[in-house]
Amino acid sequence: MGYVLAVSFFVAVADRIQGNAVAFAAIKLLAAGWLLYSAVRLWSMPFLKGARSVRRLFVRVLLTTTVNPKAMLVGTVLIPSGADIQAPVWLATYAAMSTLAGLAWVVFGGCLPLRVRRHSYKLASLILGGFSLAAVASAVSG
Numbered sequence: 001m002g003y004v005l006a007v008s009f010f011v012a013v014a015d016r017i018q019g020n021a022v023a024f025a026a027i028k029l030l031a032a033g034w035l036l037y038s039a040v041r042l043w044s045m046p047f048l049k050g051a052r053s054v055r056r057l058f059v060r061v062l063l064t065t066t067v068n069p070k071a072m073l074v075g076t077v078l079i080p081s082g083a084d085i086q087a088p089v090w091l092a093t094y095a096a097m098s099t100l101a102g103l104a105w106v107v108f109g110g111c112l113p114l115r116v117r118r119h120s121y122k123l124a125s126l127i128l129g130g131f132s133l134a135a136v137a138s139a140v141s142g
Contacts, residue, residue: 002065003098004091007074011087025139031067032135038064039128047118064128 017023038060065071074094109120 002062003068003071003074004095006066006068006071007094008091010071010074011091028135028139032132032139034067035064035128035132035135039125039132042121042128043125045121047121068131 017027041060109117112120
């Protein structure tokens with residue numbers, strides 16, 4: 001859901017920011033900041049299995065997915081600019097692919113033994129930190 005929201009946003013504004021390097025850099029830096037914040041929070045978060053924590057984690061994952069720099073790439077580069085009539089088809093295809101990939105990750109994570117799953121937050125934190133650094137490097141380099 002987060003990717004679909006973000007990609008839809010970037011498809012809608014792609015024509016306006018396509019030639020504006022400052023706007024692209026600002027968006028990348030905002031995304032990098034959120035990803036870094038999420039990585040730090042996730043690193044120190046205790047591993048919980050309760051229903052209350054699931055709701056909080058859903059909101060955090062939704063927000064983090066929404067600002068994932070990949071959504072900007074898909075919405076501004078992979079979906080053709082000016083494809084107004086075909087944009088819903090592109091978005092529906094991307095939504096289906098994202099949903100299947102997300103479900104695969106959930107199933108994979110659910111199949112991990114509990115002793116491995118306990119460390120999944122730390123691993124996810126490191127990955128988010130890496131994405132944050134990549135977004136900063138992308139914003140700085142152009």
